[in-house]
Amino acid sequence: MKTRKTDKTVGTSQIGSGTKTDRSFASVVLGPVWLWQLLSLCTVFGIWEIAGRIPISLAFPSFTATCAAFFEMIMDGSFATAYASTLPPLIIGILIVSFGGVAWGVFMGLSRGFEWTCMSLLVILQTAPVAAIVPLITYAYGIDMTSKVIVVVIMSAPLVILNSYKGIRSTNPSLLQMCRSFQGNRWQEITKIILPQASGMIFAGLRLGISGGFIGIVLAELLITPTGIGDLITYNRASALYAHMFAAIASIIIFSTLTLTVLQRLEHKIFRPELGTMSGQVN
Amino acid sequence: MDAPMAMIEKNQDTRETAAVTVEGISMHYPGGVHALEDICLSIPRGKMTAFLGPSGCGKTTLLKIIAGLLEPSSGDVFVNGKKTTAPGPERAFVFQDFALLPWANVLRNVAFGLELRGRKKGEREEIARKFIAQTGLTGFEHHYPHQLSGGMRQRAGLARALVINAEILLMDEPFSAVDEQMRRKLQEDLLSLLAVENKTVIFVTHSIEEAVYLADQTVILSPRPGRIAKIVSTDLHSDLTPDQIRRDRRYLDMVDEIWGGLKQYLE
Numbered sequence: 001m002k003t004r005k006t007d008k009t010v011g012t013s014q015i016g017s018g019t020k021t022d023r024s025f026a027s028v029v030l031g032p033v034w035l036w037q038l039l040s041l042c043t044v045f046g047i048w049e050i051a052g053r054i055p056i057s058l059a060f061p062s063f064t065a066t067c068a069a070f071f072e073m074i075m076d077g078s079f080a081t082a083y084a085s086t087l088p089p090l091i092i093g094i095l096i097v098s099f100g101g102v103a104w105g106v107f108m109g110l111s112r113g114f115e116w117t118c119m120s121l122l123v124i125l126q127t128a129p130v131a132a133i134v135p136l137i138t139y140a141y142g143i144d145m146t147s148k149v150i151v152v153v154i155m156s157a158p159l160v161i162l163n164s165y166k167g168i169r170s171t172n173p174s175l176l177q178m179c180r181s182f183q184g185n186r187w188q189e190i191t192k193i194i195l196p197q198a199s200g201m202i203f204a205g206l207r208l209g210i211s212g213g214f215i216g217i218v219l220a221e222l223l224i225t226p227t228g229i230g231d232l233i234t235y236n237r238a239s240a241l242y243a244h245m246f247a248a249i250a251s252i253i254i255f256s257t258l259t260l261t262v263l264q265r266l267e268h269k270i271f272r273p274e275l276g277t278m279s280g281q282v283n
Numbered sequence: 284m285d286a287p288m289a290m291i292e293k294n295q296d297t298r299e300t301a302a303v304t305v306e307g308i309s310m311h312y313p314g315g316v317h318a319l320e321d322i323c324l325s326i327p328r329g330k331m332t333a334f335l336g337p338s339g340c341g342k343t344t345l346l347k348i349i350a351g352l353l354e355p356s357s358g359d360v361f362v363n364g365k366k367t368t369a370p371g372p373e374r375a376f377v378f379q380d381f382a383l384l385p386w387a388n389v390l391r392n393v394a395f396g397l398e399l400r401g402r403k404k405g406e407r408e409e410i411a412r413k414f415i416a417q418t419g420l421t422g423f424e425h426h427y428p429h430q431l432s433g434g435m436r437q438r439a440g441l442a443r444a445l446v447i448n449a450e451i452l453l454m455d456e457p458f459s460a461v462d463e464q465m466r467r468k469l470q471e472d473l474l475s476l477l478a479v480e481n482k483t484v485i486f487v488t489h490s491i492e493e494a495v496y497l498a499d500q501t502v503i504l505s506p507r508p509g510r511i512a513k514i515v516s517t518d519l520h521s522d523l524t525p526d527q528i529r530r531d532r533r534y535l536d537m538v539d540e541i542w543g544g545l546k547q548y549l550e
């Protein structure tokens with residue numbers, strides 16, 4: 001077979017469909033994708049800079065001022081101190097959910113009885129405004145790390161559980177029949193068909209869950225305990241150091257984006273090698 | 284059962300000699316669809332049998348019941364004289380939608396039956412490579428299904444079924460997902476493959492030409508609920524080339540005869 005390039009949009013099409021010319025046309029006229037991404041970032045930052053300089057509000061710092069504050073906070077150790085208290089409960093919460101939540105969802109997908117017992121609770125948890133529950137948690141567990149972990153878990157667990165459950169349920173029945181036709185047993189069905197097939201949804205759930213966990217930790221630190229990155233935001237706002245406040249917010253956004261990107265790479269590498277072949281060179 | 288003694292003995296006889304016998308199979312799906320009604324059949328050993336009929340008449344259902352993948356509402360399936368209700372090592376299924384694992388490459392997919400049987404990796408891949416070569420997939424061992432054309436996916440599905448060395452091959456519309464040229468090529472490849480393998484083959488098709496060209500016996504099913512309308516011998520005993528067969532008088536007559544039988548079902 002001839003070497004040809006495919007990308008995500010043509011990955012599902014069959015060999016021999018005439019996408020080759022379209023693609024080279026696109027890449028000649030439009031240039032590489034990263035150029036466009038860079039351009040869009042520059043536009044956003046440019047508008048931010050202009051808006052900050054007008055200024056549209058005294059509480060709205062320019063892009064450059066925010067960057068300066070960002071580096072200042074790296075150098076003076078404010079970030080290091082803040083993240084030292086933000087990260088442990090976040091990581092503990094996410095670990096609990098990654099193992100417990102996935103196991104829970106998988107089990108729910110595999111067992112009807114368990115599904116019926118848990119479903120209503122999950123739906124309530126998923127739709128409830130969790131921020132309203134947070135003060136209750138403070139009552140019960142005080143303002144130490146336990147409460148933060150609980151908020152992280154509450155914010156992320158329903159997403160992880162529901163996605164794992166749906167992933168298990170979305171198994172292609174034809175693949176299960178195929179496994180049975182070769183006399184595969186239930187254990188092989190689960191490990192060789194159901195779990196690999198569900199891994200995409202499970203990881204999507206983990207990504208959603210982790211971003212929920214980030215929301216949870218910031219919420220906990222804003223509402224319960226003025227520590228960590230939440231404190232950094234509150235403190236700088238109270239002191240009218242808006243550039244610093246923005247830098248603190250930006251730091252958590254960057255941090256969560258990086259975490260999620262790394263997770264996605266890992267997932268593709270380990271569970272879905274074929275997705276890697278959908279972009280880049282195919283021989 | 285209050286069938287006469289002679290009848291039972293005769294059944295016993297065919298059960299022993301035929302590869303598969305189907306006795307009184309009816310199928311009602313849970314949703315209320317009445318798919319099959321009282322199907323009785325025997326599938327001769329070492330021959331090719333086609334199930335032919337309009338779509339939705341229950342061909343796939345019948346094939347999956349024979350495979351042990353579906354449980355009939357009533358009736359029995361005998362494979363090599365023994366009553367069966369579950370898949371077994373003597374039967375291999377080729378799925379209409381290929382049922383290839385999207386996350387596994389051709390090599391792993393083709394070897395999957397042996398993987399499920401716990402054969403060692405090196406051993407099963409060596410066997411798989413042999414059938415990959417036989418089905419014309421050499422060079423694609425490390426491709427994933429989404430990188431293959433419809434015809435190649437079907438070849439992979441066929442290779443996977445051949446690898447476990449089952450004597451009975453069950454194929455559900457094996458060539459329906461490919462274009463006409465590829466279809467003919469695959470048909471011929473299948474015939475030459477089976478010439479050496481001596482297997483019993485049951486395949487589902489809705490193409491009269493395909494049934495007559497490939498099968499020794501064609502079972503025509505009526506629309507829902509599927510009943511056996513007619514069983515036609517479509518054995519051409521031919522040493523003609525494929526092109527000669529397609530122009531052969533007997534071939535054309537058989538196609539006409541079957542078409543005559545099927546026409547009544549089209550409003």
Ligand SMILES: Nc1ncnc2c1ncn2[C@@H]1O[C@H](COP(=O)(O)OP(=O)(O)O)[C@@H](O)[C@H]1O
Pocket residue numbers: 312313314316318336337338339340341342343344345507
């Ligand atoms: N799992 C199922 N549940 C309910 N009805 C089904 C199911 N599978 C097939 N059927 C119905 O049974 C009939 C026969 O189906 P099938 O055996 O697939 O037909 P064919 O293969 O001849 O096209 C169809 O009307 C189809 O809608």
Ligand SMILES: [Mg+2]
Pocket residue numbers: 342343344455456487
């Ligand atoms: Mg069918």
